[in-house]
Amino acid sequence: MLMRYWGRKPLELIDKIMNNVHGTVIDPFGGGGTIVFSALRHDNKAIYLDINPYAWLVTFVNVVSIDPKEFEEKSKEVLENVYLESVFSLHNDYLYYPNGKFFWKRRNADRITEFFSRENFMKLFSILKSIDKVESETEVKIALYAAFCSSLFTSSRMKRRNSGSWGVPSYWVPKEHEEVNAEDAFKMSVKRFSSYFRRNKGYELNVDVKLLIGNALAFNYPDQSIVFTDPPYFDEIQYMELSFFYWAWLRESNFKKVIREVLGYEPEFRISDEIIVNPNRGVTFDKYMETLKAFIIKVSKVNSKYLLFHYDNDKLREKVIKIVKENWTRIKVDDFEIVKQRKIGPRGGKKYLLVSSP
């Protein structure tokens, strides 16, 4: 996969389950797109949904067919037309929720702007504005915004020496950081993206795969479909909060307008609709469980259902099985353990539960 996303599930595990799945697969908690990717390469059609526009962007470049030649030409144009803008901060980029409480995973910074040196900030802002001006196919333009996002961490003060990715899922500036020059970081991303687009033909948008942004609880699931999903569950990875790092930049650009062309509507960044335990937002474990139950009930009429759960304690496992048993018929329970799974946070686990009603 081209772009990373938190909480991605092992493709081998999903492929194994997908071998027995045939039809239109809907993943309403789509994340980085592993499930739709697997569904597509097993010759199914797929519908992806996620509340988080950044997850949508990651999935877009991971699965959609993008012309590498046009992408390369347009990224050259972006760099040639960079006009250095004297802008020094992003609008309303503070790390807090609408209720005034700080982000749960904020450590030692107050706003996104602080993660960039003044020089890199101006360069990044100018690259973003140059992308806005490029005229190209919508898919290519979206890929340019994605390449921009993919260069943000590397050009930020979060980047440590000898480590290129956002390993710890929190906002922090390590004492010894070593950010890369923003233009070089963008060039590196472009190179990686074009080599991925050359190697992977991708799938056709709205023919093979539909990509949507929205709330899984507000979606109308056709009875004759397959829901295969991996809901979020614990508080170590605050997807929306972390994605704000990218969103604070993207919303300064024409990104929303551009993706409206493929979505048919302008996306919103609604942290309040995210299903996740979060003490600062007042979402307790019980509240989270209630919402998860509402989802399980909502999809109960769907013909075929697969709920994958990456859990860290047996009590949670029992609770999920109990809720599903009360609301679905013909339940099957399978357990998996992925030995090489990377541990995320103190409570990260290696165990997976699959509750299905195939």
Ligand SMILES: C[S@@+](CC[C@H](N)C(=O)[O-])C[C@H]1O[C@@H](n2cnc3c(N)ncnc32)[C@H](O)[C@@H]1O
């Ligand atoms: C565990 S991740 C999915 C990871 C994905 N299976 C993968 O392998 O990349 C869960 C996703 O659910 C999304 N999510 C949380 N609340 C949601 C909601 N109400 N509606 C839709 N998506 C939601 C999060 O943004 C996150 O991307």
